[in-house]
Amino acid sequence: xxxxxxxxxxxxxxxxxxxxxxxxxxxxxxxxxxxxxxxxxxxxxxxxxxxxxxxxxxxxxxxxxxxxxxxxxxxxxxxxxxxxxxxxxxxxxxxxxxxxxxxxxxxxxxxxxxxxxxxxxxxxxxxxxxxxxxxxxxxxxxxxxxxxxxxxxxxxxxxxxxxxxxxxxxxxxxxxxxxxxxxxxxxxxxxxxxxxxxxxxxxxxxxxxxxxxxxxxxxxxxxxxxxxxxxxxxxxxxxxxxxxxxxxxxxxxxxxxxxxxxxxxxxxxxxxxxxxxxxxxxxxxxxxxxxxxxxxxxxxxxxxxxxxxxxxxxxxxxxxxxxxxxxxxxxxxxxxxxxxxxxxxxxxxxxxxxxxxxxxxxxxxxxxxxxxxxxxxxxxxxxxxxxxxxxxxxxxxxxxxxxxxxxxxxxxxxxxxxxxxxxxxxxxxxxxxxxxxxxxxxxxxxxxxxxxxxxxxxxxxxxxxxxxxxxxxxxxxxxxxxxxxxxxxxxxxxxxxxxxxxxxxxxxxxxxxxxxxxxxxxxxxxxxxxxxxxxxxxxxxxxxxxxxxxxxxxxxxxxxxxxxxxxxxxxxxxxxxxxxxxxxxxxxx
Numbered sequence: 001x002x003x004x005x006x007x008x009x010x011x012x013x014x015x016x017x018x019x020x021x022x023x024x025x026x027x028x029x030x031x032x033x034x035x036x037x038x039x040x041x042x043x044x045x046x047x048x049x050x051x052x053x054x055x056x057x058x059x060x061x062x063x064x065x066x067x068x069x070x071x072x073x074x075x076x077x078x079x080x081x082x083x084x085x086x087x088x089x090x091x092x093x094x095x096x097x098x099x100x101x102x103x104x105x106x107x108x109x110x111x112x113x114x115x116x117x118x119x120x121x122x123x124x125x126x127x128x129x130x131x132x133x134x135x136x137x138x139x140x141x142x143x144x145x146x147x148x149x150x151x152x153x154x155x156x157x158x159x160x161x162x163x164x165x166x167x168x169x170x171x172x173x174x175x176x177x178x179x180x181x182x183x184x185x186x187x188x189x190x191x192x193x194x195x196x197x198x199x200x201x202x203x204x205x206x207x208x209x210x211x212x213x214x215x216x217x218x219x220x221x222x223x224x225x226x227x228x229x230x231x232x233x234x235x236x237x238x239x240x241x242x243x244x245x246x247x248x249x250x251x252x253x254x255x256x257x258x259x260x261x262x263x264x265x266x267x268x269x270x271x272x273x274x275x276x277x278x279x280x281x282x283x284x285x286x287x288x289x290x291x292x293x294x295x296x297x298x299x300x301x302x303x304x305x306x307x308x309x310x311x312x313x314x315x316x317x318x319x320x321x322x323x324x325x326x327x328x329x330x331x332x333x334x335x336x337x338x339x340x341x342x343x344x345x346x347x348x349x350x351x352x353x354x355x356x357x358x359x360x361x362x363x364x365x366x367x368x369x370x371x372x373x374x375x376x377x378x379x380x381x382x383x384x385x386x387x388x389x390x391x392x393x394x395x396x397x398x399x400x401x402x403x404x405x406x407x408x409x410x411x412x413x414x415x416x417x418x419x420x421x422x423x424x425x426x427x428x429x430x431x432x433x434x435x436x437x438x439x440x441x442x443x444x445x446x447x448x449x450x451x452x453x454x455x456x457x458x459x460x461x462x463x464x465x466x467x468x469x470x471x472x473x474x475x476x477x478x479x480x481x482x483x484x485x486x487x488x489x490x491x492x493x494x495x496x497x498x499x500x501x502x503x504x505x506x507x508x509x510x511x512x513x514x515x516x517x518x519x520x521x522x523x524x525x526x527x528x529x530x531x532x533x534x535x536x537x538x539x540x541x542x543x544x545x546x547x548x549x550x551x552x553x554x555x556x557x558x559x560x561x562x563x564x565x566x567x568x569x570x571x572x573x574x575x576x577x578x579x580x581x582x583x584x585x586x587x588x589x
Contacts, residue, residue, distance in 0.1 A: 260308035262457035292344035442467035484527030
C-alpha cells in the first residue's frame with residue numbers, strides 16, 4: 001500500500017511492488033491488486049491507469065490491438081547485452097527454468113553497478129512499453145533492444161522478472177480482469193470520490209456487518225462490471241469512476257459504435273425436451289446456429305463501418321467485402337448501429353453454406369477485395385444499438401423487429417438468421433434436422449419477451465444451443481485449453497504424442513485438468529512439458545465420468561473427484577476464443 005512506502009517522491013508507483021504483491025498473495029481479497037487502496041486510487045490517476053494496464057499485461061483497450069511484438073530471442077539478446085553474459089548460457093538457463101523472467105532476475109541480481117539508475121515507475125515503464133509497440137522499420141529491433149536494456153539496468157529486486165515477463169506477454173501473476181474490476185469497485189466504495197488528499201473517509205463501510213458490507217460492495221461491483229462490458233476502455237471508465245462515483249457510471253459510459261462489446265453466449269442443452277422444460281411457458285424463437293465467425297458490425301455516424309470478433313479484435317481489414325455491401329443493405333433511416341452477426345463461408349455457384357474450415361483459409365488482415373477467393377454471407381440475428389439508442393435492455397422481440405425494419409436482405413451477402421417461433425416439440429425437432437441438412441451446427445433457442453434482454457459477456461440460460469451432436473447422442477462439444485504435452489515415442493519421437501487439456505474455473509481464475517487427447521498410449525501420469533494456457537481446442541467426447549485424477553469441477557459433484565471426458569476427440573483450434581473463454585468448470589458438470 002502507499003502507506004507502506006511503495007510510492008516514489010511524486011507519488012509514482014514502483015514497479016516491483018505492483019506484480020510481486022499480487023504474485024505472492026494466495027487469498028481472495030481483491031485489494032491485494034497492489035496499490036489500488038483508496039488513498040492511492042484518489043491521488044494519482046495517471047499512475048492508476050498505468051498500474052491497471054501493467055497488471056493486465058495490456059497497452060490499452062483490447063480492441064485497439066496494440067502489441068509489443070518482442071520475441072523471446074530478442075529478449076535473450078537484450079538480457080545478454082545488459083549483463084555481459086553469453087547468449088548461449090542465457091538460452092540454456094531459460095530452457096532449464098522454463099521462465100526467462102527468472103533468468104533475467106538472477107542475472108540482474110549478480111550484476112554490480114557503480115551508479116544506480118533512478119527507480120522505475122509504473123508510468124515510466126508503461127510509456128516505454130508503448131514506445132516499443134509503436135516502433136517499426138529496419139532499425140526498430142535494435143531500438144527495441146536499447147529500450148529493454150535501459151529498463152533492465154534500472155531494475156531492482158524482482159522487477160527484472162516482471163519486466164521481462166511483461167515484454168514476453170506472460171506476466172504469470174494469476175490476476176484476471178474480473179479481479180481488477182473488483183479491486184477498483186471496492187476501493188471506490190470504501191473511499192467516496194470528491195475528497196481531497198489525504199481523504200477524510202477511507203472506509204465508508206465501517207460499522208456495517210460483514211454480510212451487509214459484502215452485499216453492498218458486490219452490488220456496486222456489478223454496476224462497474226456491467227458498465228465495463230458496454231464500454232471496455234479504462235481510459236474512459238476510470239476518470240468517470242473517480243470523479244462521479246460508481247452509481248453514475250451507466251449515465252456517462254454507454255455502448256458506443258466503434259467500441260466493441262463482448263457478445264452474449266448460450267448454454268448447451270441435450271435435447272428438445274430440456275429446452276421445453278427450461279422455457280416452460282415463455283415465448284421463444286429457434287434460429288439456425290451458423291458455423292462461422294462472430295462478426296459484430298458497427299456503423300458510425302460518420303458512415304465508417306468497423307467489424308470486430310467475439311474477442312473484440314478489429315477485423316475490419318479482414319472483411320472489405322462485408323463493408324462494401326453495408327450501404328446497399330441498410331435503410332436510409334439507419335444513421336448508426338451495432339449488429340450481432342455470423343460471417344459464414346458461402347458458395348455462390350451452389351448457393352450453399354461451406355464448412356467452417358473453408359472460412360479459416362481466408363487471409364486474416366489487410367485483405368484486398370479483388371483477391372478474395374472465399375466468399376462470405378453475413379447472417380444477422382440481433383441489433384444492439386440504433387441511432388443513438390442502446391437496445392441491450394430491450395426484449396429480443398423488439399430488437400429483432402427493428403433489425404428487420406432497418407435492413408434489407410440480399411441473397412448470399414446479407415441475410416437474417418432463419419428462424420421459427422414455435423412451442424411444438426415435433427416442429428422444433430424437424431427444424432433442428434433441417435438446420436443440419438442446411439450445413440448448420442444446430443439451433444439457438446432464445447426467449448422473445450420475458451427475460452429477453454441482451455446480457456453482454458454472459459453465458460445466459462435465456463439463450464440455449466441445441467447442436468447436431470444431440471442427434472448423435474452427445475449434447476455438445478467443449479472448448480478446452482492445452483496446458484501440457486507428452487513426448488512421442490517410437491515413430492513419433494521428436495514430436496508430441498498427446499496433450500493435457502483443461503477447462504476454466506471462473507470463480508478461482510484457474511485452469512483445471514479435465515482429459516488427455518491421446519496420440520499415443522501408456523504415457524506417464526504427469527505431462528513431460530507444461531504449457532502456458534494460450535490456445536483453445538474444440539473437443540468432442542462420448543460421455544462424462546468421475547475421476548480421482550482430474551480436477552475439473554472437483555467439489556461440485558464429488559468432494560474428492562473431478563470430472564473427465566470419455567474418449568475425447570480433437571475437432572479444431574478455436575482461434576476466436578481466449579483461454580478464459582474456455583468451457584467453464586461449472587458447465588462441465
